[in-house]
Amino acid sequence: MPIGSNVRGAATLIRAANGVGIGPALANLSTGVSERDRKNAKKAAKLVKQAHKALEERGSRRAEILLDEAIALLDNPPSVLWCHRLVAASKASNYEYVVENYQRIRDMVTSEDEIVVVERSWIDCLISAGFYEEALRELDSLAVRNALAWSAMKTTLGVIHGRLGNLGKAIAIQKEILAREPSDVLARWNLSIHQLEAGELPEAFDNYEARWDWKDFPSEHRTFEIPRWKGESLEGKKVLVWREQGVGDEIRFAGMLPDLIAAGACITFESARKLAPLFQKSFPEVTVRPEQPAEARKRDDYKGFDFEVPVGSLARYFRPTVADMRSKCRPWLKRDPEIEAQVRSDIGAAPHQPVIGLAWRSSNQNVERNQHYVKGEYLSPLKMLGAAKFICLQYDECSEEVGVMRELGLPLYDFPAIDQMNDLVSAAILPAPAIS
Incomplete structure (x- = not known):
């Protein structure tokens, strides 16, 4: 599930920004000014409209670019335009x-x-x-200053308490909101x-099913x-x-496919393209096909199915309790003893010598995720572990980081011929001989 997405992009932000009328502000700029300024104000208004559309379609980066273009057209951009830029x-x-511009805009x-x-x-930034x-x-x-605005953000208060580890309080806050407004998708x-x-x-x-009613949920809402x-x-069926x-979520949820197989279903799994070979190798009973872009999908591809289900909804039916999770959770990646032996040979690991795989971050780096x-x-x-061997499992460009670790005395083996970002079948083999 997306880390922190229950805060980032919260609908309250854009609803608030939409409530601040930018049209009149830009219209006022075109009064009593030169023809050039009037044209620029009209261009800016058009760009802002496009930015709003981009935000609605979860194109936040695109919205930032459009708003920057609108601001650049105006000698004195109205404060409301800066508000929209901050929201984007x-x-x-x-x-x-946000950090660099918050106080100036405030x-x-x-x-x-x-x-x-x-x-x-x-x-949101804090x-x-x-x-x-x-x-x-x-x-x-x-x-204290604006009870209505605070009420609209009360779900965020629950998020903060959740981050602080006060889960009981966080749950109580969200339930209080839902008792008052059952249709509050973000609270659910x-x-x-x-x-x-x-x-x-x-x-x-x-409650996790509410993700499909939340327009900021970072997945395609397929029908x-x-x-x-x-x-x-x-x-x-x-x-x-x-x-x-x-x-990562897809790999985690795929651990429920064996439950679906055991239920007697004939399964077709539409996966991310780069995961398809990995899933097909691990689940030979399943027909795995890469998900196609929306414009390339054909109606005939979906004929004959009795049911459809998003992979993140399987646990709701197959592992509804913590006890079920613990009893049914099993490794599902297929091992290849010959290749594992070759990997150990390549790094000079003795038969019983510990091999440890190291990965230290995601390729998705930002202020929020970097905390983890x-x-x-x-x-x-x-390196104090002595006889252990170490394999680099960091899947993106990390040569500088590996170099630093080696300079600090940690003997780290890497496999540059394997594209661990995209060749996931080969990448999945590397951790097998390791304690990862």
Whole structure:
């Protein structure tokens, strides 16, 4: 599941920005000015409209570019335009921009609506950077000054308490919101995340389905002419399972495919293209096919199925309790003893010598995610383990980091001929002879 997405891009931000009228502000700029300025104001208004459309389609980076172009057209951009620029940066996780420009924009705005938009962006930034106590203070200040705005952001208060480890309080806050407004999708999504962390199954899985009602959820909201599977008997049924979220989520959720196989279903799994060979090798009973872009999909490709289900919804039916999770969780990657022996030979590892695989971060780096990573050099004390061998499992460009670790005395073997980012079958073999 997307880390922190229950905060980043929160709908309250863009709703607030949409409530701050940029049209009148740009119209005022075209009054009593030169023909050139009037034309530029019209161009800017058109760019802002395009930016709003990009935000609605989760194209936050595109929105940033469009808003920068609009700002560049105007000698004195109105404060509301800067508000929209800050919102786009927040939704794009461009917190460097928020940090650099928050105070300047905050000093510029005067209306309470604009102030709320700016402060919401700042609170989002503080949470994503891990400054939870500071975010709480900002929320308290907002509650005193603007009760309506604070109420709209109360779900964020629950998120902060969840990050602080106060899961009971976080769950209570989200449930309080839902008791008042059952249709609050963001509160229900946040509740599901808190409940998953607290092990409150199966209610967490039920609430997790709210992801498909949340427009900021970072997966395509696919629709089919096939009934959604909701726990019916699958013996002899043809089932389409389709991918969602990121590659890591897809791999994690794929661990439920053996449950689906055991239920007697005939399964077709649409996976990320680069994962298809890995899944086909690991699940020979399943027909695995790469997901096609929306424009390349054919209606005939989806004929004959009895049910469809997103892969992230399987646990709701097959592993509804923590006990089920613990009893059914099994490794599913297929091992290849011959290749494993060759890897050990290549690095000079004796038969019983420990081999440890090291990966220290994701390729997706930003202010929020970096809190969960380790710097490569911090792993250098592992050299004290003596006889162990170390394999680099970091899958993106990391030659500089590997060089630093080697300089610090950690003998780290890498396999530059293997594209660990895209050749996942080969990449999956490397951890097998290791303690990863």
